Amino acid sequence: MTKQTNIVPVVVGLMVALFIGALDVTVVSTALPDIVDDLQGRSLISWVFAIYTLTTCVTTPIFGKLTDLYGRKIVFAIGIILFVLGSALCGFAGSMVSLIWFRAIQGIGAGALNPVCFTIVGDLFTGEKRGKMMGLFASVWSVAGLLGPLVGGYFVDHVTWQWIFFMNIPLGIVALVLVNGFLKESFEKKAKKIDYWGALTFTIAVSALLYALLSAGEKYAWDSPVIIGLFAVAIVFLALFFLIEARTAEPMMPLAMFNNRVMNVSNLSGFLAFSIVSGVMIYAPIWIQSVLGHSATSSGLTVMPMSIAWPIASTVVGRLMYKIGVKTSVMLGSFVVIIGCAWMADLQLDSPYGYWVGILVLLGFGMGFITTPSTVMVQSAVGWQMRGVATATNSLLRSLGQTVGVAIFGTMFNHYVTTGSPVELVDAMHVIFVVFGVIAAANLLTLAFLPSHRQVMAQQAS
Template sequence: MSADASLAIQQPSTAAGSPGASVDAREHPPVRLLFSALLLVMLLAALDQTIVSTALPTIVGELGGLEDLSWVVTAYLLTSTIVVPLYGKFGDLFGRKVVLQAAVVVFLLGSALCGLAQNMTQLILMRALQGMGGGGLMVVTMAVIGDVIPPADRGRFQGMFGAIFGLATVIGPLIGGFLVEHLSWRWIFYINLPLGILALSVISAVFKPRAAHIKHQIDYAGAAFLATTLTCIVLFTTQGGVTLPWSSPQLWFTLAFGLVALAGFIYEEGKAAEPIIPLHLFKERTFLLSCLIGFIIGTSLFGSMTFLPLYLQVVKNSTPSQAGMQLLPMMCGLTISSIVSGRIISRIGRYRVFPILGTLLASIAMTLLSTLDNDTPVTHLYVYIGLLGLGLGMVMQVLVLAVQNSVHFKHIGVATSGTTLFRSIGGSIGVAAFGAAFSSGLHARLTRSIPPGTVLPHSMGPDGVHHLPEAVRQLYLHAFGGALHVVYATAASVIVLAFLLAWLLQDVPLRKKH
């Protein structure tokens, strides 16, 4: 059991009866303050995944490197994915508080250095450092809730986390657009500093776990194998057909090396004393299905949502702040469905229907988004992304709740991180794969349609597109729309798999005790 897990469990007594007595949240006096601090940390993590989106065109316009656009997002997702299971394990072994504080410090250091970046390479590297901290923010906060609140009461808390994620989905691009227009894109990273310092202060004052000294064995070999696997897979999906042709031996060697590392990771986890992800968890149906569904959701969501602000600015001539405001319907849908589904789950004690309905709505929304073209009214886009938000709000936090309800209490940290890990892996692969597909599709269409000898600006941000000669600009927008159609059509077909898997979930009644 983790160093701080005991704060959440009522010690058995003659009155209580047997071990496993129900959780008494009052044993951790400032539960409301603690939950507020966790919401602040969750906002910090979720905000950084969305605040960058509307600034990407401006960043490319200043630093150049359109071909590396997806890496600004991919670098963060890749490193945050790699460290997720480590944070889950470290939280179980050393206690959530110190691990959470360390994650916030690393995240803030990366944020400050991102704001100081002078070229695209520096920005990508610092985003990777930022991700090493950001990977721990979400998973540790969700694990703390798993420590403190029993599953039967956890639905409404997880619903609030979902609402915070939805809030960040919109205020992130909105704040990002405002800062880009009125200050500089660098402030989208600097704004993390006061929020992070406030979060650190509240956590230090409020979160007081009981200390316990345990002898630990960290699975460093497993961590190295996992990092190698994920890096190789993301490099393969990013470079294939873009920087390297599909026939390149180097490209396929990268994939082969990643598969060998994956085999090494599986072998290491089978014999490690304290594995990062205990393999026996995959024998539990709920955990396995939640990981697979989370992977698919991450692939389709993060992989495709990166392009919405770009579409609004390039095709609809929106400013960065307007593009952020135009994502408001998605936040509304996600917030409403997260809170409502969380409360219903806490009331009825069952959850299976929500992932089924949520993935259905999300697949319909992605299909509708695949119909976007240059003449689609923005009001249609509002309906599509609002529907997508409603669907996602019924899935993401519910999967974490289902997993925490199905595993032994001592594995809450690694089970939570495992579910988050697969969603993050999906996001990393999705951003890389869809980014590569979009870039190669756009390039191929431009090669076919743009007259020979036409010189396009090196940095094709929204301003560069709008200053093209009218005939060339129309050809560019047509090629842009065609490449975008492929992205959303693929995302729609992928998310249908999540809908089919959701039917296999078992509707296990939520435990009222740990």
């Protein structure tokens, strides 16, 4: 655990690390047209993002476990160095294939940044302070989402696209120096047993699952032998993974975590809630541009109200959750998300743009009230020795929710849309928005199974 730490520089370093990881997605999206013009390989464009998602998801729980075995500092250093190295290589990429491989290295580094940063925050702060800091750190993602298009546009217009990657180098060095220079930690040093077979089977299972989800409906049909085979591989190796975890002395993902009701509810809620977020990020801009006829720039900025409301709500609930109750906070957030989804499902062809602003404010507010208390509960439900893997598992389930959501909603959209007319688009998205509402209702029902506020608070000592 940490002791005698100069907190301010560590917090700044962690926020810088989170910022460059969060900024990367929106910056690359903005610069992608110029990257494709320069490197060619338009057919590979989706893999610039897919490979990053895949390697991040695979390595997140592995790094989470390593933080519990070897401490936070060393794993943070490995993560930031890999991310910076991958960024530098991306900047020097001479082809789309090499860019994809270097993005994979970036994604591996990113797999450490998010869970390790939040784990360190969980170590440094307890109780109500932890809630406040989680709210503050959640705002980093939203600020990055707002600045990403501006930063990416500036580098593309005034410098070169390579600098969207090169800018990570000095920021990464600053984060590394601040965190590793000022974070003090001590833990029992003993022989460590790394769960290599667990890591291997987990990597194969998740890689097969994600590749199937990212390829189904586009590159391959859902019922094609390739997709069915990938799902079969995922199931077999996931079963092997759990068998190994049940028998190994130091499992990568201790199955005891899944005996904890707070962990199970929070993880399932994260999966459900973030699947909605992924859908909104895709279909809100489509509605604004293709149905209302707004510009691409306007549609691209559609999610800004959610990006603003989310950190505000996260900060507010970080201060309120210990007063009104943790369970009350997350259920209130889920109820607000249901209202936002119901409003979406009621949109008509001639509904004004202002409706979307209101909807996205509601969704951002609701998600802020869900995510911050959930993260705090997950970290407080386990001791220091499992906090890293617990945080990483929660992060993994949220990422899987987004990936599964994109795949399912995309299949539904393609099923209903054939001509692309506004009326057809509205009908297709109405179906998807109704599904959003069903998922939001399932999330509320899931959160109802949380223990009472008093029982949750009894776990907040560490």
